Amino acid sequence: MDFNFTAEQEMLRDSVARYFGDHYAFPQRQAVIRSEEGWQPGFWRGLADDVGILGAPFDEAMGGLGGGAVETMIVMEEIGKALVIEPYLDTVVIGGGLLRRCGTPRASELIGGIIAGEVRLAFAHLEPSSRFNLAGVTTSAVQDGSTWRISGLKDAVRGAPFATHVLVNARVRGASGDRAGVSAFLVATGATGLSSREYPTVDGSRAADLKFEGVSAEILGPAGQGCDLLEAAVDEGVVAICAEGVGVMRRLLADTVEYTRQRRQFDAPIAANQALQHRMVDMYIALELAISMTYMATLKLDRPVLERKRAVSAAKVQVGKALRFVGQAAIQLHGGMGMTNELAVSHYFKRATMIESELGSVDHHAARIEQCDAAA
Amino acid sequence: MQLEFTHEERAFRAEVRTFIAEHYPADVRTKQDQGIELGKEDYLSWHRIVAKQGWSVPAWPVEYGGTGWSATQRHIWAEELQRADTAPIIAFSTNLVGPVIYTFGTPEQKARFLPRIVAGDDWWCQGYSEPGAGSDLAALQTRAVRDGDHYIVNGQKTWTTLAQHADWGFFLVRTDPSARKQAGISFLLIDMTSPGVTVRPIITLDGAHEVNEVWLENVKVPVENRVYEENKGWTCAKMLLAHERSGIALVAHSKVALGKLRKLAATIGEPGCRLADDPIFRRKLTEIEVELTALEYTELRFLAAESAGKAPGVEVSMLKIRGTEIYQRISELTLEVPGSHASLRVSRATAHASGHDAVAVPSAIGVADTYFNLRKLSIFGGSNEIQRNILAKAVLGL
Numbered sequence: 001m002d003f004n005f006t007a008e009q010e011m012l013r014d015s016v017a018r019y020f021g022d023h024y025a026f027p028q029r030q031a032v033i034r035s036e037e038g039w040q041p042g043f044w045r046g047l048a049d050d051v052g053i054l055g056a057p058f059d060e061a062m063g064g065l066g067g068g069a070v071e072t073m074i075v076m077e078e079i080g081k082a083l084v085i086e087p088y089l090d091t092v093v094i095g096g097g098l099l100r101r102c103g104t105p106r107a108s109e110l111i112g113g114i115i116a117g118e119v120r121l122a123f124a125h126l127e128p129s130s131r132f133n134l135a136g137v138t139t140s141a142v143q144d145g146s147t148w149r150i151s152g153l154k155d156a157v158r159g160a161p162f163a164t165h166v167l168v169n170a171r172v173r174g175a176s177g178d179r180a181g182v183s184a185f186l187v188a189t190g191a192t193g194l195s196s197r198e199y200p201t202v203d204g205s206r207a208a209d210l211k212f213e214g215v216s217a218e219i220l221g222p223a224g225q226g227c228d229l230l231e232a233a234v235d236e237g238v239v240a241i242c243a244e245g246v247g248v249m250r251r252l253l254a255d256t257v258e259y260t261r262q263r264r265q266f267d268a269p270i271a272a273n274q275a276l277q278h279r280m281v282d283m284y285i286a287l288e289l290a291i292s293m294t295y296m297a298t299l300k301l302d303r304p305v306l307e308r309k310r311a312v313s314a315a316k317v318q319v320g321k322a323l324r325f326v327g328q329a330a331i332q333l334h335g336g337m338g339m340t341n342e343l344a345v346s347h348y349f350k351r352a353t354m355i356e357s358e359l360g361s362v363d364h365h366a367a368r369i370e371q372c373d374a375a376a
Numbered sequence: 377m378q379l380e381f382t383h384e385e386r387a388f389r390a391e392v393r394t395f396i397a398e399h400y401p402a403d404v405r406t407k408q409d410q411g412i413e414l415g416k417e418d419y420l421s422w423h424r425i426v427a428k429q430g431w432s433v434p435a436w437p438v439e440y441g442g443t444g445w446s447a448t449q450r451h452i453w454a455e456e457l458q459r460a461d462t463a464p465i466i467a468f469s470t471n472l473v474g475p476v477i478y479t480f481g482t483p484e485q486k487a488r489f490l491p492r493i494v495a496g497d498d499w500w501c502q503g504y505s506e507p508g509a510g511s512d513l514a515a516l517q518t519r520a521v522r523d524g525d526h527y528i529v530n531g532q533k534t535w536t537t538l539a540q541h542a543d544w545g546f547f548l549v550r551t552d553p554s555a556r557k558q559a560g561i562s563f564l565l566i567d568m569t570s571p572g573v574t575v576r577p578i579i580t581l582d583g584a585h586e587v588n589e590v591w592l593e594n595v596k597v598p599v600e601n602r603v604y605e606e607n608k609g610w611t612c613a614k615m616l617l618a619h620e621r622s623g624i625a626l627v628a629h630s631k632v633a634l635g636k637l638r639k640l641a642a643t644i645g646e647p648g649c650r651l652a653d654d655p656i657f658r659r660k661l662t663e664i665e666v667e668l669t670a671l672e673y674t675e676l677r678f679l680a681a682e683s684a685g686k687a688p689g690v691e692v693s694m695l696k697i698r699g700t701e702i703y704q705r706i707s708e709l710t711l712e713v714p715g716s717h718a719s720l721r722v723s724r725a726t727a728h729a730s731g732h733d734a735v736a737v738p739s740a741i742g743v744a745d746t747y748f749n750l751r752k753l754s755i756f757g758g759s760n761e762i763q764r765n766i767l768a769k770a771v772l773g774l
Contacts, residue, residue: 001378001379001380001381001382001385001448001676001679001680001683002377002378002680002684003377003676003677003680003681004377004680004681004684005377070377257772257773257774260774261773261774271774272774274765274768277764277765277768277772277774278761278764278765278768280768280772280774281764281767281768281771281772282764284694284767284771284772285694285697285698285767288674288691288694289667289670289671289674289698290670291677292670292673292674292676292677293666293669293670293673295377295673295677296379296669296673298377299377299378299379300379314665314666314669314670317662317663317666318666318667318669318670366659366662366663366666369662369665369666370658370659370662
């Protein structure tokens with residue numbers, strides 16, 4: 001049993017933190033998210049060329065760094081600390097996770113594109129009535145010679161405006177809710193028949209509703225048997241987003257401690273009040289427990305399916321609850337200043353709140369644990 | 377990073393698990409199963425068996441009887457004892473006074489007291505709290521006045537756990553009333569059979585006799601029974617805070633209790649109407665299990681840090697806070713299972729004696745009293761509020 005990082009992993013963390021520090025300072029981020037483009041292509045290019053983290057979890061044979069889930073966790077935690085909006089999760093973790101499992105020459109080619117910074121993915125899995133169910137799919141896929149045709153509506157597709165390709169879960173047969181009949185598909189964002197309505201998200205990113213009308217798509221994996229594959233890749237995404245949440249909470253706590261030490265009322269720093277001290281201790285404990293669960297789930301991603309699912313969902317439950325508690329407490333302890341758009345803390349709070357439900361809420365994952373119990 | 381224990385550690389776990397299974401006294405187990413209160417000899421008989429194996433004081437230096445185990449081995453041992461629900465080895469002896477004596481004691485004190493602690497010959501109690509000195513321990517008033525080769529001790533201690541069994545007690549007493557608080561305190565070892573020592577039971581809300589008042593009236597204590605220098609007793613008291621805390625998170629205790637709770641929820645009531653079938657109650661169980669898992673891996677992180685030579689400091693206080701909160705929560709949920717059937721106060725021993733016919737729902741017996749009793753967890757050993765004060769100061773720098 002060992003929870004220490006290797007020297008290489010520490011170096012990875014340092015270099016990512018340094019790069020984000022130089023290129024993603026809070027005022028710069030705010031300027032970018034208000035810009036028309038909404039993201040920084042040059043920053044993404046730097047992730048490929050300067051720090052090389054777009055290849056972090058891929059085999060060296062594919063041109064990657066040969067890392068694994070721990071490296072992903074390290075990068076995602078730094079992404080949380082810096083409130084990075086560029087699509088690392090969707091491109092490298094979920095998209096890359098799916099492609100890695102496909103093992104086809106085409107998948108390897110796409111992975112090469114990801115590592116080079118040329119392929120950016122958005123994960124179009126939500127439908128208006130799907131909630132968090134990956135099999136809750138009405139979007140259809142019909143074979144058309146050597147290609148497939150996708151029709152349907154995917155909404156709130158995070159990062160779609162920045163993406164070169166969209167990953168879509170669509171149904172080749174069966175009814176919504178059936179696990180059988182679902183596959184993952186890849187669609188180029190400029191494809192004919194794909195229309196997009198873009199809008200900003202509350203946490204500084206961009207998203208789109210995507211309407212597919214007979215859009216040409218490549219299938220990833222065997223037809224109609226994609227649910228297990230998708231679920232495995234999404235579980236990697238869930239753990240990664242837990243790590244992002246940990247990074248967000250580190251900043252929420254640190255900023256709150258700092259603010260309460262500086263803010264003076266009744267001739268003393270407000271941090272001198274025991275009610276505030278105990279709240280901050282509870283924030284600290286919530287954060288530490290969230291870290292432990294993120295480690296645990298990261299290290300259990302390669303376990304047998306039921307054990308993996310249980311571990312991943314348990315982490316999301318713990319981290320989701322912590323995000324709500326730590327986020328709300330951070331705003332409360334900042335007082336009126338926490339309500340302003342000016343301070344970084346409110347932006348960390350908004351991201352924390354969105355992570356709570358991204359890839360499954362606390363209740364969804366608690367129910368998933370119970371489904372695992374029933375299946376065991 | 378990796379989660380697995382090493383092959384050697386797993387073999388060690390198997391070894392200690394087998395030892396406990398093969399050597400735990402059958403009569404003590406029977407008493408526990410029947411809900412009969414354990415007596416002094418029950419505790420000490422197990423202590424002596426463990427001592428014979430050489431494992432009664434694992435964390436001590438080897439020269440005084442320690443095992444030389446790694447932090448992970450000590451963790452595994454503590455966990456296996458909890459898992460097997462054994463009568464506890466009395467921590468006041470092995471984890472509290474023992475380390476003070478081997479750290480600060482004279483060679484004579486070490487030779488006289490340590491072997492008897494290791495062997496389980498003496499039972500020690502802790503004379504710290506007073507009616508006016510709880511969280512603010514240094515406000516203690518018990519006086520010790522030097523009279524030749526003796527101190528004459530007068531005062532009252534309270535919440536003294538299992539003092540009714542104690543042969544010896546370690547006491548914090550004031551030897552310099554003019555000094556400020558912590559400065560005038562000394563650490564005395566007092567023979568509980570000394571004239572002037574009176575132990576009076578305090579019956580707690582669950583009807584149990586665990587804690588006591590200890591009155592000291594002109595008790596003569598030889599100066600040779602003072603550990604460390606006069607007026608430096610606070611140094612000894614502080615040292616105890618940092619000592620062995622394996623098992624402080626009560627993870628294995630909570631796992632055992634949660635397993636019993638699940639069984640109880642699947643037992644009481646007609647099939648289909650049991651709490652185990654109720655989605656709302658099931659969700660409560662899921663949530664507490666997730667909390668317990670988070671605590672377990674937090675404890676393992678601290679353990680891994682310690683094994684890597686980075687011993688955690690006061691951060692460990694969070695294990696006490698969460699460990700007690702979770703254990704209490706499980707007792708709370710256990711209380712929910714029998715509903716109003718939990719209201720009858722019938723001892724399990726009585727019910728057992730009458731062939732389990734004493735009440736209609738035997739599994740409800742003791743559930744409420746356990747819940748009441750465990751409220752102590754967040755109060756003793758430095759209340760959870762005091763633990764938060766410590767974390768605020770030492771970790772967050774507030």
